[in-house]
Amino acid sequence: MRKKKHTPNRLLTDTLREIKNTRSRFFSIMILSALAVCFLAGLRVTEPDMKNSVDRYLDDQKLMDLRVVSTLGLTDEDLEAISGQEGVELAQGAYTIDATVEVAGNDSTVKVLSYTQDINLPVLLEGRMPENAGECLVEPRFLLETGAALGDTITLYTGTGDYEDALIQETFTIVGSANSPLYLGVERGSSTLGTGKVNYFILLPMDAFQMETYTDAYLLMEGAAELMTYDTDYEELIEGYIDALEPFADERAALRSESLRDEIAEGEQELADARQKLADAQAEIEDARRELDDGWADYQEGKADYDSGYREYQDGLKEYQDGVAEIEDARRQMEDGWAQYQDGLDEYTQGVYDLDDAARQLQAQQDTFMAGLDQFRVTLNQLGASQGLNYPDNDSLLADLADPDKSAVIDGLLEGTRKDLENGIALLNQVADLQKSVDAQTGELDAKQAALAALEPDSPEYAVLSQEITELGTALAADQTTLAFLQGLVQSSLPAGATVESLQAQKSQLEGLSAGFFYSSYQAILGGWDQIMAGQAQLEKAKKQLDAAYEVLEEGQAQLRAGEWELIFAQEDLKEAEAELEDGRRELADGLAELEDGEAEYADGYQEYLTEKADAEEEMADAQKKLEQAQRDLEEKGDCEWYLLDRDTNIGFVSYSMDADRMGNLASVFPLIFFLVAALVCLTTMTRMVEDQRVAIGGMKALGYSKGAIAIKYVGYGFLASAVGALVGLGIGLTLLPWIICTAWKIIYNFGDIYYGVEPLTSITACLAAVGTVTLAALGACFSTLTAVPAQLMRPKSPPMGKRILLERIGPLWQSLSFNYKITLRNLFRYKKRFWMTVVGIGGCAALIVTAFGLRDSIFAVMDKQYDEIYRYTSLMGLVDRVTPGEWAEVEDALEESPLVEDWTREHTETITAESDSYTADATLDVVEDGSVLERFVNLRHRTDSDPVTLPQEGVIITEKLSLLLDVEVGDTITLDGDSRVEAVVADITEHYIQHNVYMSSAYYEELFGQEPEGNAVMVRYDVDDPQAAALEQSLVSLDGVNSLTRMEDTRQTFGTSLKSVDYAVALIIVCAAALAFVVLYNLTNINITERMRELATLKVLGFYDGELSAYIYRENVILTVFGVGLGMFLGKLLHQWLILTVEIDLLMFSREVEPASYLWAILLTTAFSLVVNLAAHFKLKKLDMVESLKTVE
């Protein structure tokens, strides 16, 4: 016992090793389970995920649960009353109006909505929220399609109807782009403006509206947010509320009608009162005017008197002022005269003084000169005594000085004296120098003599010295002689006592003296005296002039004084007059002030009157209009009525629900087929596995293991593989698939984050189904095997009997087959189970691929067929309402003249509702002249046989999808609800894919509606790819008569985008189907090889080449694939037929056909997978061990 405890469970070891050794089989089962669960759970969960995502989004954005619309608008009291009702969590008034906006020449029709932060919250995507009433939010598509940008200004025209003055202004600045929960999808509803189709919505703050009443009230209901909006719970809750609110709504509506009538009566009374008041005020103001006018007349008279007096006074004053000016002038002249006279007098006096000074100076000069002359004369006399020169007095000297000869003598004398003095000085200097030399020699001699005395007489020096002394004594004696001569010369030629200094002084005394000098000085003095005499004469003359001037001045002064008196009298007179005038003036001013006060008062009064009048008139006009409006409303719309609308009336909300349902439909059967194929293959794989292990099971059983214990290995194997696969598949399926599909739907629907639900029921069912299939298959196979006794098991299972197949009975055919094919065919038909499983497996996958590609074909063929084949016109031009003949002529000319336009016709188009007993759908009504015209622009034909369809004069042609929706056939009658309700006979049904059309002739229109159709649109055909096309379009749109131009190409692109979202789902299916096909083929081939290992090994030993051996298997595979593909094509076609009807939406008809290319793709893909799998098998066979053939049979 103890030992056993320590031994690992060998059953477990066996199982684990089994998994390890058969990895590819294990993974095949795992992948198949994963794919099956992923696809089933994933697609099944997509619908609830789509709905939940939107539910959350709508809860977050607080989308209204109910919308109340009143035919006569809603008042604040109405709202208050609504709020008070049970179950109403929030009630808010809102405005919804239609407008047209023009961007880049194209008119678009827009819904203009008010928004608040309490309900229907917009989701800001770009920019910011509006901060004032002049700013707006647009939807992102608006920016994208019109080319407008944030910050641009747009102008909203609200038409001339109910909404003419609904907005406080026309222009708004785009500050952001936003989505609104009110518009989930791309549909924007309809309008009475433009072409009738609303293109965009625009959000404005509440205060941008100035409407009397709200157009809508949005309600949030209690307990609604908690419920899933697409659930019946929610529907029931809201329906309950509607039922409860219905009586209240009727009551309020009646109240509103009544109060409106009261208001009308009241308003009329008020209007009359106001008119009376206005008349009274006018009379009053007219009286005041009259009084004032009288006052003005009086004032004017007084003013005239005053003016004439004033003019007189002004003249007098002028005269006086002239006089004063004259006197002033004269006085100034007098003063000038006197000043001039005084200046003359001063000048004269100064002249007298100056002359005296000059005379005195000259006298002094003369005296000095005379003294100098005296001295000169004495000197001359001294010097010239030797030459007989003697001047007794100055006069004689002056006489000689005047004579040039005499004066030359004098100058010579002076010059000689100066030379003598210079010689004397030189002589004296020479004597002095010589005296100094003698003194020096004497000294030297004495010194030498003394030295000699000291010396021995015999000595040589003595002799030399004595010789020198002798020589010196001789020289000295010579010099002394010379000196004595010179001293003698001094004594003779020079006065005694004369020194160098005294001689120098004498010389300097003589310096500068000459005869000319004295003569010219004397002449100058004489000239001075002449000048003084002349000055005296001038002065006397001036004195005489001065005296004469004085006389004249005295006389003028007397005259001036007389004038001054005269002026003083005149001034007195003027002053008197001025005082008088001043009085008059003051009187007038007072009068004027009074008048002006009166006038101002009147003006104020009048102004007041005018404003009041304008106000009153405006008010009255408003009141009048309102009254008229109210009256008209009452008349036209009858009594007020309230409508309680729930979310099901919101187009986007409903169409999303339908699309989600469609995804649900897609998920109902499609993945089930997928799942079945996968399960079938899993099941086979498990069964084969158990059967392969027959001998091992027998051995185990012989060892004494219980059935359960043995079975657990296989059951565990299957369970593990499928459970792991299922969980992985579930994980991927619950996230990736909803993500791909929701992301795709987001192209045409605006909602928030994707919600990934688990959907426990679906998930668990899918997992259980996958795991259960595999596990139960294992269990079943085990038990059928286990019931046998061990001995039987240990023996090789008798292989299925070789049998003759049916084909062999057809002798000639069988004989003609090659041996290889005989074997192959017999093999194929011997294992019927394997045959069917493989054919169904491959067929299923091929069918899925065909369906997926076919789905794509059907969806995209729509575009090509609709736009390339059916529509023959390229653009639709919308004309303005009630186009005038002039405007139309312009349009006609433009179309006729353009070389680009190939064809055009004017038609009437409108959106109508087509009804039958079973269904109601919106459709476009096109009215043209007759069938031949229509044919030029629309290709009418039967879808199935392409037979052309002609529009008859009587009856309508409807498009195919509309006929399907309404469930009508040719000859049936449908109701058209347009301007009026009429019944029309369906004459034929035409192929058409996008939206619904009803075509009829003008004549039939007139017959039905009783009026001529208004040609409000033009169908045009031209080459849109031509470079001139854009210019043509622009020129057309710019015409007055043209409202809009829609290019089919643009519509095509818009549709193309929305169809893209379906394409994603299709791509997903293609990938999954392809993956499944691959795994199935791989698995089947694998089984085929594994279970025939021994046979193959034997063939190899027999000498089959690798190629032959592979071919042995391939032949079977190829035939199986061919059968499978054939079946797949057939199944695919069926599946596609069914699926296309399931996923189709009301607005579209998908093509019912699968393109040959899609079949080809399916075949190619399946074949390609088959080839890849065969290639893998080839390598596996190559490695096959021949020893296998020697083993005992297991």
Added chain:
Amino acid sequence: MAYISLDHVVKRYQMGEVTITAVNDISFEIQKGEFVIIVGPSGAGKTTVLNILGGMDACDEGTILVDGKEISRCSSRQLTSYRRYDIGFVFQFYNLIQNLTALENVELAAQICKDPLPAREVLVHVGLGERLNNFPAQLSGGEQQRVAIARALAKNPKLLLCDEPTGALDYVTGKAILKLLQDTCRHQGMTVVVITHNTAIAPMADKVIHVKNGRVDRVVLNQHPTPVEEIEW
């Protein structure tokens, strides 16, 4: 020159980290038309010899010559051709294709040969003239083995290799099969090699090669082989 000769043949198997020498330096010769029995206990390497001789496996060392052709140097494809044209193989468990009748099983082998014997005749020759169109499941073990022998013979091979041909058969049937093989050798000059662990049947051979532990223990030549009928075991 012998018809078949093995010269110092060595064959090793790599089992994970262990190298097992299944055949260790074996040499022997077989003459054309000889009936040879290779005998030895389980694990002695006789099956390996069969595999190598039958072209199902290549040897690591040594040379093998069959009718002048060096088998030991053949490529995988040449080996297949060798099996195809030169070898007839008889398995212990017959290895018939269950889906083919007796005749068809023989035809299966015959159709890939250059110069096959008529399938029907061969079957008649092995005594199954009455059961040509029976499927293997409808035949007894002995009959199935006869079909297998017919299949091998129809190829008109140079060498008939039999792996324990009586291993799955009872005594009487086994004897009959051995008789068939011996007759084939004697009457048609076919070279037959039988591999068995049953030493009792050794006397019926022209040459008995005893294999033990991967080596040739001894080679016994019977000058006078005993007819099968006289052998008891």
